[in-house]
Amino acid sequence: MSVRTAFAAALKVLRKKRGLTQVALSGTITQSHVSQIESGKTSPSLAAIIELARVMELSPVALMALVCAAQDELTPSEVLEVAKEDLQSISLLNAAIPMEVEAKPHPGVTAAAKTREKVQALKKKGFSQADIARKLEMAESTVRRHWHRSV
Incomplete structure (x- = not known):
């Protein structure tokens, strides 16, 4: 299953589970954009993913766990466990990520x-x-x- 299709499926299931309409889900994202995402006609930007999660009172990681679970035919718990193991293997599970990016001149x-x-x-x-x-x-x-x- 493509990421676009998986995102569409996860968003639809989650929106219905929350009892929201596409209009209610649309905050800074228009209802027509939500509809296009849910129909798999477009992919959301990272900012849109974060906004959709915020409106559904869910962490963006939880939303993406649902998407990855749909795509890989796993449970969200399995997806999160793999993510935890991945971060642990590179010693970043409990690391704070600095917000400042070192600016290198052109x-x-x-x-x-x-x-x-x-x-x-x-x-x-x-x-x-x-x-x-x-x-x-x-x-x-x-x-x-x-x-x-x-x-």
């Missing part, structure tokens, strides 16, 4: 900063823009761009 930004440093160093030594362009083998327009910026 390689182009790094390269531009190095070029700027070279241009500024030669500028301090008294080289002209044309001399720097020849020395660093780059266009004078590139040198000009870095000439007026500080390191």
Whole structure:
């Protein structure tokens, strides 16, 4: 069974179990989008999955356990046990995940900063823009761009 079909089936069962209509289920998601999800015509985004779970007063993990159970023909309990074992095997079951993602500058930004440093160093030594362009083998327009910026 495809994930889309499994999600449709799980959502329908869960919505009916909660006694909700598609209209009642639609919070920030429109009723027509809920209908398309339930008919398997579209897949929900992660934000939509979280919103649907919130409206049904259910954790997103529980909703996805139902989806995975439908897809793999398992029970939600079996799915959660496998997930627990997976997280335990990589030592993340009881780990707190940091919310800050280490920002790495784009390689182009790094390269531009190095070029700027070279241009500024030669500028301090008294080289002209044309001399720097020849020395660093780059266009004078590139040198000009870095000439007026500080390191």
